[in-house]
Amino acid sequence: MNRSTVTTFIMTGLLDQPQLQSLLFILFLLIYILALVGNLAIIVAIFANPKLHRPMYFFLFQLAIVDIVCASTIIPHMLRNLASATKTISFSGCVTQLYSFTWCLGAEMVLFTVMAYDRYVAVCHPLRYSIMMSKSMCLGLSTVVIVIAVVNSCIHTGLILRLTFCGPNVINHFFCEIPPLLVLSCSPVWINEIMVFTADIFLAMGDFLLTCLSYLSLYYSTVIYTYIRPASTYSFKRDKIVAALYTLVTPTLNPMVYTLRNKEVKVAIKSVLLLLTNRLWHRNFKHFHIKPKVLESHDSA
Template sequence: MNHSIVTEFIILGLTRNPEIEGLLFVLFLCIYLVAFLGNMLIVIAIMYNTSLHTPMYVLLLALAIVDIICTTSIIPKMLWTMLTSEKTITYRGCMSQLFFFAWSLGAEMVLFTTMAYDCYVAICFPLRYSMIMNNHMCMALLSIVMAIAVTNSGVNTGLTAKLTFCGPNTIDHFFCEIPPLLALSCSPVRINEVMVYVADITLAVGDFTLTCISYGFIIAAILRIRTAEGKKKAFSTCSSHLIVVSLYYSPVIYTYIRPASSYTFDKDKVVTMLYTLVTPTLNPVVYSFRNKDMQAGISKWFVSLKH
């Protein structure tokens, strides 16, 4: 039963300075369009080219879809509040935004681990790769990703929806995120904090550890490559992957591992931008656009448009 007496929230956004807000609107609109169009291009290219219907590219397709959902659930509303004086969001709209964001957050973390495992099998067991990472295994892994993401989102959104919000209703953030909502609650949030902490340890810390272990084995395999050019290329790929993964996991762990009383929202807004906008923008460049097969697939799609 919904005990909330608040029917809408006021989102303060990134800044209250109108002059800076105008510049930020242009900046984040450009970044969002790059992120959206980049990930959409990956989705179209993989779906259009049957040669890319392999486990590795299916995982890239899933990552692109998750990034589109993540950014689209947050950024358009944020841009709208910057563009207009309408800074309110309905209670249901807030809970919906929270659900889709939490879903994409959980899905992306597990996907990073799944993709690291796929890379590990491809490099460490190249002759057995097609047997280990077949279509059935790929679908099974994606089902696990979906199940974990839905469970994480459902539990945390459900617990947040059960809280009592009796005012103030001003969210000191640029979207409906769990920490600022817990800070607004006038009912106990201990269970919520415990569940967020558990999710952070199991998903963020756990997945980051598994991802690092996978890349540890990958680096060990790379060191056995005899040619210097081969080592350089492999290290370049792995290092860029690890940088993006670290940019994602570090702020997520920092944000959710603390109690609500310790949140500093001015600083947290900047930290949150790393995993809500920066990483989804970098993912297409790091994981897809540097790949020759993806480049060929994108080129093939553009050529088909001309005809």
């Protein structure tokens, strides 16, 4: 049972320069909007276009959902702290953020491996692709991703709840992550460090070795760097910048790296936008006998 006397944590944020708070707020608000718009566009396009109901896009659909959850777990509270003089988070809120982020971290790493396997089958076994990547196989792989992510998150969150936090209560970070919380613990953290190291070996390094032929990944190297070291070696200023790469930048870049450069997805997104534009036009201007320009150019083609 947790015997902590700390009920609220104070976060220092990404940078400790007060004069940069407004600039950081605008920057991370834009990053959040880009992450939401990019990943939502992918979800809608894949869901609405039957041509994209294939294994590769099924996993990209899941990756987009994970990225939205990851960004929404961290950035809104970060923006609130940037706009507020009291940069606090409750103990329960911190644990919830830790659980959600750890789930996203595990799910994303396993998803990358599953996506690499899908591409391996497509390239090396094209004639057997429909059999090897059947609907049941895709659902099975998706279940494996979820189970591994949930188990990994429950273990680490449960171990954090066993620790005692009796002060100080200042988290030198911009969100609740395992390493800075271990630094604040008043009780031994060696079990936590062993489990973090084990998870990092199997998830981060293991998945990296399986996908290194498919991806040149900034994501894996930063995660390995953060979690494979003991809490006593944690460097707040340097490691907060590293954490920003895989928590804030990755969910924003993933749509562009893995999906939005795909020609089929671009066509699907354009179709969805055209459909929405036409519906809005006819709803607002149906009493006018004027066709929208997009329709005129389409008809003339």
